[in-house]
Amino acid sequence: MRSAFLSALLGACCIAWSGIQVGQAQTAETVPVTERSIKAAYLCKFAGYVEWPDARIHAAKPLTIGVLESSEMADELIRITAGRLINDRPVQVRRVTGGDSLAGLHVLFVGAHEPERLDELLLPARKLPILTVTESAGALSDGSIINFTIDRERVRFEVSLAAAERSRLKLSSRLLAVAQRVQRTPES
Amino acid sequence: MIPLHASIHRKMLVVMLATAAFALLLTAAAMLYYDLRSFRQLWVTDLTAQADIIGFAATPAIEFEDRQAAADYLESLKGKPSIIAAAIYSANGSQFATYTATGGKAVEFPALPALDGYSVKGNELDLFKRIVSGQEILGTVYIKAQFDIFGRLLNYLGIVGAVMVLSLLASLLIARRMQQKVTQPILEIAGVARTVMDKRDFSSRASKTTEDEIGVLVDAFNGMLAEIEHVIDERKRTQFALEDSESRLLELNAELEQRVEARTAQLAAANKDLEGFSYSVSHDLRAPIRAIGGFAVLLGEDHQTELGEEAKRKISIIRSEAARMGQLIDDLLAFSRLGRKALEPSDLDMAEVANNVYVRLNHADPNRTVDFRLGSMPHAWGDRALFEQVWMNLLSNAIKFSAKKKQPVIEIGGISAENEHVYFVRDNGAGFDSRYQAKLFGVFQRLHREEEFPGTGVGLALVHRIVTRHGGRVWADGKPDEGATFHFSLPKEASDGGV
Numbered sequence: 201m202r203s204a205f206l207s208a209l210l211g212a213c214c215i216a217w218s219g220i221q222v223g224q225a226q227t228a229e230t231v232p233v234t235e236r237s238i239k240a241a242y243l244c245k246f247a248g249y250v251e252w253p254d255a256r257i258h259a260a261k262p263l264t265i266g267v268l269e270s271s272e273m274a275d276e277l278i279r280i281t282a283g284r285l286i287n288d289r290p291v292q293v294r295r296v297t298g299g300d301s302l303a304g305l306h307v308l309f310v311g312a313h314e315p316e317r318l319d320e321l322l323l324p325a326r327k328l329p330i331l332t333v334t335e336s337a338g339a340l341s342d343g344s345i346i347n348f349t350i351d352r353e354r355v356r357f358e359v360s361l362a363a364a365e366r367s368r369l370k371l372s373s374r375l376l377a378v379a380q381r382v383q384r385t386p387e388s
Numbered sequence: 389m390i391p392l393h394a395s396i397h398r399k400m401l402v403v404m405l406a407t408a409a410f411a412l413l414l415t416a417a418a419m420l421y422y423d424l425r426s427f428r429q430l431w432v433t434d435l436t437a438q439a440d441i442i443g444f445a446a447t448p449a450i451e452f453e454d455r456q457a458a459a460d461y462l463e464s465l466k467g468k469p470s471i472i473a474a475a476i477y478s479a480n481g482s483q484f485a486t487y488t489a490t491g492g493k494a495v496e497f498p499a500l501p502a503l504d505g506y507s508v509k510g511n512e513l514d515l516f517k518r519i520v521s522g523q524e525i526l527g528t529v530y531i532k533a534q535f536d537i538f539g540r541l542l543n544y545l546g547i548v549g550a551v552m553v554l555s556l557l558a559s560l561l562i563a564r565r566m567q568q569k570v571t572q573p574i575l576e577i578a579g580v581a582r583t584v585m586d587k588r589d590f591s592s593r594a595s596k597t598t599e600d601e602i603g604v605l606v607d608a609f610n611g612m613l614a615e616i617e618h619v620i621d622e623r624k625r626t627q628f629a630l631e632d633s634e635s636r637l638l639e640l641n642a643e644l645e646q647r648v649e650a651r652t653a654q655l656a657a658a659n660k661d662l663e664g665f666s667y668s669v670s671h672d673l674r675a676p677i678r679a680i681g682g683f684a685v686l687l688g689e690d691h692q693t694e695l696g697e698e699a700k701r702k703i704s705i706i707r708s709e710a711a712r713m714g715q716l717i718d719d720l721l722a723f724s725r726l727g728r729k730a731l732e733p734s735d736l737d738m739a740e741v742a743n744n745v746y747v748r749l750n751h752a753d754p755n756r757t758v759d760f761r762l763g764s765m766p767h768a769w770g771d772r773a774l775f776e777q778v779w780m781n782l783l784s785n786a787i788k789f790s791a792k793k794k795q796p797v798i799e800i801g802g803i804s805a806e807n808e809h810v811y812f813v814r815d816n817g818a819g820f821d822s823r824y825q826a827k828l829f830g831v832f833q834r835l836h837r838e839e840e841f842p843g844t845g846v847g848l849a850l851v852h853r854i855v856t857r858h859g860g861r862v863w864a865d866g867k868p869d870e871g872a873t874f875h876f877s878l879p880k881e882a883s884d885g886g887v
Binding site: 242245248249285286287288354355356357372374375377378 | 445447448449451452453454457521522523
């Protein structure tokens with residue numbers, strides 16, 4: 201009991217420490233990669249818990265991650281996915297700008313935007329089997345499937361099952377278990 | 389193990405229960421051995437699977453840095469009391485989440501995770517299992533478990549014991565019920581056999597209820613009983629018949645004896661009457677015949693002058709015939725008297741007796757020139773007066789029948805045989821045809837004509853009677869014209885002298 205308490209305390213300290221790091225990244229320009237690198241790593245790991253339609257047909261093709269108007273994230277992704285396989289597939293990172301065709305993408309990351317702009321950017325991806333990931337508060341109501349949040353200075357995420365269903369994607373319950381929030385019905 | 393005098397019922401029960409118990413024990417031992425042997429391996433496999441499950445479930449928690457979720461997964465281990473502690477280490481080797489069983493002692497977690505595998509210390513087992521996703525090592529699951537092999541053994545033995553007690557009880561019930569089918573007929577036979585032995589009652593029978601070997605036994609047993617009963621019946625009947633016939637035989641015997649006695653008495657009486665009659669007849673005849681003889685003499689003498697020669701001759705015939713008849717009557721009286729006179733036996737020098745008799749006979753007619761040869765003779769035990777008559781008759785016969793020879797020879801003698809003395813008188817006279825031997829010793833039996841050799845025919849009968857009264861025998865052999873030999877024997881032991 202006592203040791204459990206101690207380890208819990210220790211865990212809390214660790215979280216606090218990593219939170220400090222994140223905080224530093226936001227304030228100091230010298231280490232802006234920390235939050236970004238965590239999000240980039242998470243972005244790669246999401247692919248392991250998602251099942252795309254016709255996955256078997258496209259199994260041999262590389263997993264393509266599109267990054268919309270966020271070159272920092274694109275750089276970071278390219279850095280960490282070099283020579284790495286996700287779901288036994290090589291990874292390809294594609295930089296995308298507004299109005300580009302989204303065909304062939306598996307994952308689309310959209311950086312922080314105003315809700316109207318975000319809605320506009322996500323619209324073309326709605327009908328396609330693309331896992332859309334955002335980092336704006338309330339982005340799930342704009343049609344995003346996964347949205348990064350900061351919870352007590354820790355990077356976490358929330359999931360919209362309705363959006364995933366609309367895009368014909370299946371999300372693993374194991375992923376849902378660690379999500380901060382799971383939205384099961386579409387928000388009006 | 390089983391007492392010898394125990395009933396077959398109990399013996400079978402013991403056998404069945406022993407078999408069941410043995411089989412159960414063997415099975416339990418084999419199962420226990422197998423279980424203990426495979427227990428640890430199974431256990432390790434089980435724990436490894438458990439670690440895999442935790443690792444798999446906790447993968448997103450590690451990937452997305454969710455310590456609370458990882459701790460929640462570990463918390464699910466509280467359903468397994470044998471796991472006393474567990475931890476998840478992250479890929480860089482730091483503790484990510486830990487778990488300690490409630491109520492358990494404080495556990496010191498390893499600072500760094502080890503490679504996949506397990507190590508056993510006492511009854512504690514440490515197991516490490518890496519969490520791998522794709523080709524990436526995400527972390528390690530650590531499980532510390534305690535196995536209570538002694539408790540398991542006790543538990544196991546408890547179950548085995550309970551099962552054994554229950555199954556023995558069950559088999560006792562089943563055996564009790566089922567063995568009756570086997571033992572009941574045997575017990576019945578035994579009961580009948582006991583009845584037969586105790587009461588000697590061979591009429592009881594065992595009832596046949598099965599068609600197996602016991603049925604055969606019952607049949608054989610009943611068959612034997614029937615046979616014994618039959619034999620005993622037969623024997624009883626035979627015995628009755630035997631007793632019956634025996635008693636009848638005894639009855640018959642007694643009756644027969646009675647009859648013989650009666651007949652003997654009748655015969656003796658008749659004999660006595662006959663002897664009395666012949667004696668009185670002889671006695672009474674003597675007087676008239678003397679009178680006839682006497683008056684014939686008187687007639688011849690008194691009327692000598694009146695009678696012619698022819699008359700004189702006829703008177704002399706009357707005289708001689710009367711004399712002969714008188715002699716006949718005298719002989720008969722002597723013979724008859726012999727049967728009534730008691731013996732007066734004494735030691736007899738036979739040679740002396742015979743010689744005296746011969747001298748007396750010879751004295752009557754000294755002109756005769758007989759070659760008389762007196763041999764040696766053994767002494768005998770007998771009535772002197774009677775043996776004088778024996779010798780008298782035999783010697784006078786010998787003289788009479790040899791008288792016509794030119795040189796008559798008479799030889800007498802005697803020898804001692806094993807049990808008797810044998811005496812003989814031999815002459816070279818007229819002899820006899822041996823065909824008539826049987827008639828020699830009968831009363832009034834004569835082999836020669838009166839004109840040839842005078843005699844009454846009583847002599848040899850008298851000899852026969854005297855010798856047989858002394859317990860001896862008489863016999864003779866001879867040939868016509870070549871002489872005859874008369875033998876008589878007397879027992880060495882004195883005879884009491886009944887006829």
